[in-house]
Amino acid sequence: MKQKAAARPAWILGLTMALTLMAYGILSDMQTVSAQSPTHKVVAYYFHTNTRCSTCQKIEAYSHEAIEEGFKTELKNGTLELRIVNYEEPENRHFIKDYKLVTKSLILVNMVEGVEMDWTNLKLVWQLTKNKEAFLNYVRKEVRNSLSQNY
Secondary structure: OHHHHHHHHHHHHHHHHHHHHHHHHHHHHHHHHHHHOOOEEEEEEEEEOOOOOHHHHHHHHHHHHHHHHHOHHHHHHOOEEEEEEEOOOHHHOHHHHHOOOOOOEEEEEEEEOOEEEEEEEOHHHOOOOOOHHHHHHHHHHHHHHHHOOOO
16 A cells, blocks of 8 residues: 555656646647737638629639639748638628628738738729739739738
8 A cells, every 4th residue: 555655656756747747748839829929910802792703703703713823831821821711691791881892803902910000902803804924913912012011
């Protein structure tokens, strides 16, 4: 019986040390993720409605292509996000007022620490749907401009 009682403090100490090391490892990982999280990010919103014409679908497809093909690293590291949003859904109607939407639109929003700093409506997407290369170049140029902003 005395052997078991003597072994308990060593076992408890070992368990305590293991838990402490595990906690430190988890804390260390959380600090690394936090330190690597971008403070400035760009959110590219493509806003659409319930009614979707072929031109609207083309704008969405070209926007996807421009961003996903041109900014793989930024999408992966979180400095750029692409969100497709139906602004006719009740929970999304606030976007109409927020970004003065009158039709389907591609909007770039600069965020710092989760706070919106400014936004840009890429109005030329409507005129460039018949010239895919010009469309892709335009969107990529505007995204690069937004990503390069210093706040």
